[in-house]
Amino acid sequence: MSAVDIHPLFSQWGRFGLYSFFIDGSEPAIVDTGVTSSPVNGIAPGLQQLGRRIEDVRWILLTHGHIDHIGGAHALWEMTGRKAKIVIHEADAPFLRSRRTHVEEYLAARGRYLNDPEGEAKIMAACQAAISGEMEPDLIVRHGDQISLGNDVTLTVHSVPGHTAGSVAYVVEGQRDVFVGDAVQIHGAANGFPSYADPDAYRASLLHLRDQVQPNRLFLGHPYRSQGVESLGVVLDREQSAAKIQESLDIEARVRSATETLGLDAPAVARAACSPFCCIADHLRYAGDPTLEPSPFFTTMHGYFNKGYRS
Numbered sequence: 001m002s003a004v005d006i007h008p009l010f011s012q013w014g015r016f017g018l019y020s021f022f023i024d025g026s027e028p029a030i031v032d033t034g035v036t037s038s039p040v041n042g043i044a045p046g047l048q049q050l051g052r053r054i055e056d057v058r059w060i061l062l063t064h065g066h067i068d069h070i071g072g073a074h075a076l077w078e079m080t081g082r083k084a085k086i087v088i089h090e091a092d093a094p095f096l097r098s099r100r101t102h103v104e105e106y107l108a109a110r111g112r113y114l115n116d117p118e119g120e121a122k123i124m125a126a127c128q129a130a131i132s133g134e135m136e137p138d139l140i141v142r143h144g145d146q147i148s149l150g151n152d153v154t155l156t157v158h159s160v161p162g163h164t165a166g167s168v169a170y171v172v173e174g175q176r177d178v179f180v181g182d183a184v185q186i187h188g189a190a191n192g193f194p195s196y197a198d199p200d201a202y203r204a205s206l207l208h209l210r211d212q213v214q215p216n217r218l219f220l221g222h223p224y225r226s227q228g229v230e231s232l233g234v235v236l237d238r239e240q241s242a243a244k245i246q247e248s249l250d251i252e253a254r255v256r257s258a259t260e261t262l263g264l265d266a267p268a269v270a271r272a273a274c275s276p277f278c279c280i281a282d283h284l285r286y287a288g289d290p291t292l293e294p295s296p297f298f299t300t301m302h303g304y305f306n307k308g309y310r311s
């Protein structure tokens with residue numbers, strides 16, 4: 001069986017570069033869909049350049065439920081003549097079914113610290129604009145499931161929770177190409193801080209990728225940065241993949257150690273003040289803006305707080 005070709009497809013959303021990927025098999029597939037505008041502005045023109053047609057796409061594979069990955073799903077599905085099957089992990093399916101789920105997630109975690117009276121309305125407005133439609137997935141997947149894309153491509157689903165509860169990696173059998181979405185954060189994207197809702201799950205998933213999956217190539221959802229050096233982009237070779245998974249583990253260990261050393265001030269967290277985490281930002285010499293939405297700093301800090309790293 002010869003290797004299937006994979007092509008990145010770029011679209012822009014504000015300060016974020018969004019990446020989808022085209023799997024050029026007998027039943028063509030798109031991994032991740034960007035936001036509402038991405039199918040028209042990024043995916044369709046990208047396919048045209050490759051001499052492929054969006055109406056021939058048969059699979060829409062979602063790595064997780066965040067707005068900038070599922071937002072274009074409904075629009076893309078329409079452009080396939082409603083023929084493509086939409087795939088997502090059960091734990092993130094609620095994000096595809098309902099915009100309100102994104103608002104609830106904001107309110108339960110990072111929104112508690114941002115002290116923005118307009119926060120809820122802003123998230124709802126962003127969801128209205130960036131999510132093209134609410135829908136039921138065709139296929140709900142779990143760890144270990146296999147998906148046959150026609151007779152030439154088989155994917156295995158690996159559950160890699162942490163960034164979100166329902167994050168998955170899709171592994172192309174026979175060539176160990178791995179679509180990992182946002183499950184390998186390094187230093188994060190635009191905000192310069194890694195984002196994970198569950199630090200213990202994030203760490204376990206990185207170890208699973210490093211020790212079990214061992215990607216031959218790693219396809220990332222954004223051009224994640226390392227500290228002080230240019231991003232390597234979104235397609236990493238075997239050596240780069242191993243190095244960036246390890247770097248993500250090392251950064252998680254530093255953040256964990258800071259929270260363990262300094263503790264998280266539970267009464268201050270209960271008052272939902274920004275201040276409970278400021279000493280940790282200082283300790284880590286985090287110079288970014290922690291309130292820049294979607295705030296990875298508060299998402300991640302709330303994750304540690306939930307796990308009991310508190311004074």
Ligand SMILES: [Zn+2]
Pocket residue numbers: 064066163182
């Ligand atoms: Zn994400």
